[in-house]
Amino acid sequence: MQNYYKAYLREKQARDELEELLEQKTSKLYALNIELEKKLEQLQQQQVAVVQSEKMATLGTLSAGVAHEINNPLAYLTCNLDTLASYSEEIGSYLRAITKLINNEQTFEQFKSEIDQLQQSVTTSDLIQDVSDISEDCIEGCQRISKIVANLLDFAKPKIETDTEFDTHEVIEHATELLKNKLKQVQVTIDCEKELIITGNKANLTQAFINVLVNAAQSCNEKRELDPQYKATLKIKARNRDNHAVIDIRDNGKGIEEGVINKVFDPFFSTKPLGEGTGMGLAVVYGIISNHHGVVSISNNGEGGATISIQIPLSNSTNPLS
Known part of the structure; x- marks a missing residue:
C-alpha cells in the first residue's frame, strides 16, 4: 500500500510540473502571438505608407501632363465665354426692342424697323445657334x-479600403x-475580355x-531619343486563363539589360540616373499583386521591348496562385 501511495505522489508531482510547464509555454506563446500581431499591423501600415509615397512620386511625373x-x-472655355460676352450687347438690344413693344413704347412698324437694323449685324438665328x-x-x-480632377483625386488620396469586386477592364481604363x-x-x-x-x-491595383x-x-521615350523614326506601341491584353485574369502589358521600347532583369522588383533598385527614380515603382507593383494572391513577371521581347505579365485569381477562383 505504501508503495502505491508513493507512486501516486510521484505521478501527481510529475503531472503538476507538466501543467506548470504547459501554462508557462502557453503564456509565452500568447505573448509571442500578441507581438506578432503588432508587427503585422506595423508592416501593414508601412506598406500603406510606401504605396502612398510611390503615389506621390508618380503624381510628380503626371503633374505636367495633367496641367x-x-x-x-x-482654353476653349475662355474663348467661348469671351464670345458669349461679346454677344451680350446684341442679345440685350433684341430684348430691349421686345420690351418696348410689349410696354407699348413703340409701334410694331418701329419695332420691325429696329429688328431689321439689328439683323444686319447679327441675325437671331445665328445668335440662337x-x-x-x-x-x-x-x-x-x-x-x-x-x-480629370476627380480621377486625380481618386488616385492621390490615401485610402484603406475593404476588398471589393470589380472588373479588370475598369482598372486598366x-x-x-x-x-x-x-x-x-x-x-x-x-x-480586354469582359467580366474579368x-x-x-x-x-492599389490602379496604382500597380x-x-x-x-x-x-x-522605356519608349528612351528609345525614341536614339531613333527619331521610331514608332512607340503599347499593347495591353487581358484574358481569362485557368480562372485567372492574365494581363500582359507589352511595349516595344528599349527593353531591360539581361544582367539586371532579375533585380527589377527589388526595393530601391533602379536603372534610371540618380535622382530620377525612387527604385520602388516595380517593388510596389510586386507587393500589390502579391496581396491579391497573384504573381507578376517580366521578360524581354525577341523583337525589342519588354512584357510585364500579371496573373490574379478571378473572384470565383478556388485555387489562388502562390
Whole structure:
C-alpha cells in the first residue's frame, strides 16, 4: 500500500510540473502571438505608407501632363465665354426692342424697323445657334476638367479600403485615362475580355498598373531619343486563363539589360540616373499583386521591348496562385 501511495505522489508531482510547464509555454506563446500581431499591423501600415509615397512620386511625373489636359478645355472655355460676352450687347438690344413693344413704347412698324437694323449685324438665328453651341462646348469642357480632377483625386488620396469586386477592364481604363497625356506619343491598344471580375483593393491595383505603364512609356521615350523614326506601341491584353485574369502589358521600347532583369522588383533598385527614380515603382507593383494572391513577371521581347505579365485569381477562383 505504501508503495502505491508513493507512486501516486510521484505521478501527481510529475503531472503538476507538466501543467506548470504547459501554462508557462502557453503564456509565452500568447505573448509571442500578441507581438506578432503588432508587427503585422506595423508592416501593414508601412506598406500603406510606401504605396502612398510611390503615389506621390508618380503624381510628380503626371503633374505636367495633367496641367496640359486641363489647359486644353480651359482654353476653349475662355474663348467661348469671351464670345458669349461679346454677344451680350446684341442679345440685350433684341430684348430691349421686345420690351418696348410689349410696354407699348413703340409701334410694331418701329419695332420691325429696329429688328431689321439689328439683323444686319447679327441675325437671331445665328445668335440662337451660336449660344446653343457655346453652351454645349462649355458644359463639355467643365465635365472634362471635372473628370480629370476627380480621377486625380481618386488616385492621390490615401485610402484603406475593404476588398471589393470589380472588373479588370475598369482598372486598366482608369490607369490609361490618368496617363493619357504621358502616353500621347505611344500607340496604345487595349484588348480586354469582359467580366474579368477580381476581388481586392481597386485603388492599389490602379496604382500597380500606372507604375507599369509609366515604366513602359519611359522605356519608349528612351528609345525614341536614339531613333527619331521610331514608332512607340503599347499593347495591353487581358484574358481569362485557368480562372485567372492574365494581363500582359507589352511595349516595344528599349527593353531591360539581361544582367539586371532579375533585380527589377527589388526595393530601391533602379536603372534610371540618380535622382530620377525612387527604385520602388516595380517593388510596389510586386507587393500589390502579391496581396491579391497573384504573381507578376517580366521578360524581354525577341523583337525589342519588354512584357510585364500579371496573373490574379478571378473572384470565383478556388485555387489562388502562390
